Amino acid sequence: MKAVDSAFPHLDFFSLTLREKFRGLSTREGVVFQGPAGWGEFSPFSNYTPHQDSLWLRAALESAFVPFKYPKDASVGVNAIIGDNEDPYVASIRALEQFGCNTVKIKVGLDIGNDVERVDAVVQAFREAGKLADLQIRLDANGRWSVARARETLSELDSAPIEYIEQPCQSVQEIRELHRKIDVPIALDESIRIDGQYEISDFADLAIIKVSPLGGINAIEELITKLDVPIRISGSLESGVGLSASLLAAHTFAPDEVAGLGTGMLLATDLTNEPAVPHRGRISVKRFEPSSEEMIKGALPLDRKELWEQRIARAWALIPVAVLASFGVLEQSVQG
Ligand SMILES: [Mg+2]
Known part of the structure; x- marks a missing residue:
């Protein structure tokens, strides 16, 4: 080149x-x-x-x-992801039966139907499978909600097992206001990556850390020391090859937490012989290599x-x- x-x-x-x-x-x-x-x-x-x-x-x-150094025989728990265009009920059954994931992430605030109905479909799928007690739902609005819409939707979802809402609104000002008005924990993603906010504990409860967009493992280690809230490692829809560093980061910095690294489920093809998708809700921590x-x-x-x-x-x-x-x-x- x-x-x-x-x-x-x-x-x-x-x-x-x-x-x-x-x-x-x-x-x-x-x-x-x-x-x-x-x-x-x-x-x-x-x-x-x-x-x-x-x-x-x-x-x-x-x-x-x-x-x-990658560990020997280690794995990390990961959440399943429901694609924007997937039927949440069908995708939840797949998450459970094919990948063994009890934590499910679902995007909200999209123009594809009602947020409450989509989340209810996830709850229904887990209830019918007798797994409702194990279900944890992560919502991600990618900043699309207003404060009013966030409050309204979350109050309608009162009985659903919501672990946290990721980036409910776009601005820190709105999130600060929302944080005072709701009990659901708030995780920041874009506000950390794009706005460089680190001291966030008075308006957020968690930080989403993504290895590739933040410059790698050494870079996020430095960032994590500046943050005053716990973290979750998440992926950026990489191939299995790119996911490897994120798996190591999850194992290193948040080993007991469920990472947002089930993104391989959204790929129909991968670069590796063995796709980097969850088995029984976990993925091995290793370097996934491309196959010719x-x-x-x-x-x-x-x-x-x-x-x-x-x-x-x-x-x-x-x-x-x-x-x-x-x-x-x-x-x-x-x-x-
Ligand atoms: Mg996010």
């Missing part, structure tokens, strides 16, 4: 198919590459800024170059490569040299 330093490893471009449309996407595109420590994945969403892309690339380089067969099947159409090359070159230029040096990426260049 011309625009990027010769230090950069060979790039494999991929396009995976989603089971159903999610966040308006029907495929998940990105790049994987192998460094001396293993594989890294660069797959930021298309609406990300160059700065956000650079954090993601930093996480991918860290994964490929920094020899993190799946990489060929999931290759990115040629006309999309240039765009990804440009994104990676632009992101690379924004990573501080000191960070690249700390990962050992630059020494690799000199030797290579």
